[in-house]
Amino acid sequence: MDILGTLSGLVRDSGFAGFLAGGGWKNLIMIAVAFVLLYLGIHKKFEPLLLVGIAFGTLLTNIPGGALYHMPMWDAYVYNAPYDAANEIVLYNTAEERPMTEDEYVAALLATVDGADVDALARTYVAKMAPLYGEMDVDTMAAEQKNTCAALELIDEGALQAPDVIEELSFTDIIHHGGLLDILYIGVKAGLYPCLIFIGVGAMTDFGPLIARPSSMILGAAAQLGVFLAFFGAIASGLFNGPQAASIGIIGGADGPTAIYLTGLLAPGLLGPIAIAAYSYMALIPLIQPPIMRALTTKKEREVKMEQARTVSKKEKIIFPIVVATFVILLIPSTAPLIGSLMFGNLLRETGCTERLSDTAQNSLMNIVTLFLGISVGATTVAERFLSLQTIAIVVLGLVAFALSTTGGLLVGKIMYVVTGGKVNPLIGSAGVSAVPMAARVSQVEGQKANPSNFLLMHAMGPNVAGVIGSAIAAGFLLQVFG
Template sequence: MLQTIKDFYMSTGIYHMDVPSLIMIGVAFVLFYLAIKKGFEPLLLVPIAFGMLLTNIPVAGLMDGPIYNANGEVEQIGGLLYYIYQGNKLGIFPPLIFLGVGAMTDFGPLIANPKALLLGAAAQFGIFVTFFGAIASGFFNPAEAASIGIIGGADGPTAIFLSSKLAPHLMGAIAVAAYSYMALVPVIQPPIMKALTTKEERKIKMGQLRVVSKTEKIVFPILATVIVSLIVPAAAGLIGMLMLGNLFRESGVAGRLSDTAQNALMNIVTIFLGVTVGATATAEAFIQPETLAIVGLGVVAFAIGTAAGLLIAKLMNALSKEKINPLIGSAGVSAVPMAARVSQVVGQKADPSNFLLMHAMGPNVAGVIGSAVSAGVMLSLFSGF
């Protein structure tokens, strides 16, 4: 009887628990706190944290791959999360997320003010600066550095997509950093925005955007797909799904598809993506000096992207008679619609009668396109490493 009890105890996760696993479970609890108590990106951080919790429970083996015998036959099937994770590994889940994002996005503010594309492009500057910083750190090769740099776009699905292709062993750390900084947009951006603009600049009021026709909204996703895919074929998967979702929305004849893309499908894929991304954050992969470097470089990338958008907006003001509020430049990062809301909040603190939200949505949705294009460029350049 005692031996039976002893054997049972030795088969438990309690017996096999070690300090690194306990640390990672603690990190999962911190993410639960940020998501549930503080409300930081709960739809993403809750499944990520739970996946991290599951993968660090000893012996559970939810991320273990299948075991084959000498004849190549499956002797033991893999864990549940291992099979769901293939959606990330094969680059399936991120484009499906983009499909839902496209179905929820109104490109009208961008079409009405094409100059917003420049602000969205400027915010991608942080990606490339951080890429060189990661190379200079000596910790990372070019493919890994490219995956880390994309954090600066503040686009979690794009970061997962690129890291799954170029640096799958870093996916957990990169995804956690990307989604954490997306959640912290209201904390990170305002000090940078205030430091780089004057109160007079923050008070600038912008005229009402022109009305965008239905024809323009239908033509835009088709034309954008063709142009971007021809220039950066590696970005066709992300851009194509983004624009397909938007065409569902704007065509007026695919309401059911639009509803499914932005609700049921989006929610299902978010669960699978989040849990399996968290499940890659094992103690062995996460508790490394490289992880701290990724976290540090990620915030640098995000800060530079925010600053670049603001500075380009100020430059545009210097070169143009039609003034724009430089605060909308910070919305060029791809955190939709949170970055645009931050521009609105900071602007209204300077002048309560100022309304910047719709103007900021132009650079914000341009940032989504920009981050996908940047990922395509990185993938084209470094897929051989």
């Protein structure tokens, strides 16, 4: 046994050596980012159920050599491009969105071997091949076909694998060639996890306040303002194309599963930063919204005590999800996966005869899917993609989207205050940004600060759950346009 060779192989293949390879420092930065996210999730309790999973996925995917997640393979799937499974190279130029030329592919192959002396390798290969092909000018041949000859020599030496190109990747190929997180990520790419989470969300949501006060729907719609303004902002920045801008805009819907669903389908390359931005801002709602609420409303408006809404019968609560699912899906068919799942979960809750299923959807199913979703979304935060100007732009645009959605809800809340002769407290408008029930709680807290005998929570729950439906419709529209 060649002990020295084995030891040097171990050192060469270790993750520590990976940090020293080209671009390895980016992985170190991402591991530091993962630690920060873990700190925010565990110590600061920022949406810990999801953020801890995302952070750990970020950690795992950025440890060199772990091979748990293969970004090039998913690029090949998304762009329907050939994939060299042996060397983990997608034969597609993702920056320019066109198929790779042969020269680019060979260059990409060579780039996977650190410190390769291309000239020397080419000369060695041509010299080796000369006896087979008769008279051959080694120098001319090595110069003309330099990269190809060098790559072939590296394959001969075993430093590169012989190409194993799959023309059209399927999920079966991904299971065969992928790592653990690639397999879990199939659930995101297929849109499975967000929909399963929506079943759980539906089972946990009481739509009673919305049924009792249907005008809450208007506030839920108004609070989607940030979605479309951030979409426009992303296009105007010149950094994003239409599908990417749509995925960034949906951050303003303040609805994690919807954002992940839409991004997974339209701009999977941006899934990591968008999911992190969406969940971080949702956790920061108690900090983001109050200054805007106080700036846009007067003390008199905030003091308004709203009348108790009517009691909603059990029969209405059962009919509601059936009517909403049928109506909204007929209106915008592309909302079917999200609205269908949400309303199915809610029906399980309200029927009164499917308590076991409702309980499973609210607890076991929700927990299992959250576990898979968090870690597989975190896996997409690969250093070479995450550390970019686009990520910074997403963080900024996400914040703008949240703030504008809050503003939209508040402004329409003010209009309703005037129209109803002061019976509606405009603070409930900000709850239209989804983020159930955090945004409604913020309305309650701000209302109580202005008037300690004010109880806005149930009134704010109406726009809050209307916002969930609103953001699903917004996502359906964007999917229809860019999908």
